[in-house]
Amino acid sequence: MNNLNEIESEKYISLETYRKNNQPVRTPVWFVIKNDLIYVVTRDQTGKVKRLRNNQQVKISTCTVRGKVTGQWMSGTAEILTEEETQDTVKWRDKKYGFMAKIAKFLSKSKGDLLAFSIKID
Secondary structure, eight states: OOOGGGTTTOSOEEEEEEOTTOOEEEEEEOOEEETTEEEEEEETTSHHHHHHHHOOEEEEEEBOTTOOBOSOOEEEEEEEOOHHHHHHHHHHHHHHHTHHHHHHHHHTGGGOSEEEEEEEEO
16 A cells, blocks of 8 residues: 555544654544645644654554554654645645534634644655
């Protein structure tokens, strides 16, 4: 599964980020792929963003909505995007996930402002 085209049609990836003590935390997330990068939209007050600010190394795999891993793990490096890049990423995400993305955006407002990050697979 080292070809991103193989996962593009999937709905979820399991994102593995790391606490300061290097303990992994897995979270199922929506994603889009553009220009050989994986993009994820979240909120700036979430745990995954806090962990990414401390350690940009991540692993990803396809998974179910509940996070059960269904593919092989790939290592990569995450980079938090600018506000302008985040706006573009939100548009891509909304196009892929449609009405469900709008509902998620509304329900997650209490967790801060929208923020996006990219993942470059090693």
